[in-house]
Amino acid sequence: MTKKVVNVAVGVIYEQGKYFVCKRSEEQHQGGLWEFPGGKVEPQESVELALQRELAEEIGIQVIGSQHLLTIEHDYGDKQVCLHVHVVDQFTGSPTGLEGQPSQWVDYSTLKELEFPKANIAIIDALSTFQ
Numbered sequence: 001m002t003k004k005v006v007n008v009a010v011g012v013i014y015e016q017g018k019y020f021v022c023k024r025s026e027e028q029h030q031g032g033l034w035e036f037p038g039g040k041v042e043p044q045e046s047v048e049l050a051l052q053r054e055l056a057e058e059i060g061i062q063v064i065g066s067q068h069l070l071t072i073e074h075d076y077g078d079k080q081v082c083l084h085v086h087v088v089d090q091f092t093g094s095p096t097g098l099e100g101q102p103s104q105w106v107d108y109s110t111l112k113e114l115e116f117p118k119a120n121i122a123i124i125d126a127l128s129t130f131q
Contacts, residue, residue: 012087038051
């Protein structure tokens, strides 16, 4: 039986040399780990629209412009994800954890020290060229 692949729009929020990250609640899949904000792409929804909707709901920003960074497929064993990662460097609003989740701005060296889900490691690696 093939596992259902969950398509996820991921926003790497970048401003003035820092990245905005949130901590997943303990109840969530991969709970307690840091992540780049985003969420599930709904049926009939484009990645860009999902990204705009999720970032507005989760951290309260309006995406003005983003660029595709990479796409990652990862199998966690209990769940398979396809992460559509965009760097969001044009937005309005000030990102904050609207769902009560801890959040912070970090520079690249700090980003590499935080604990992320395994699928996110490739994002951090890809960002090394983005500096």
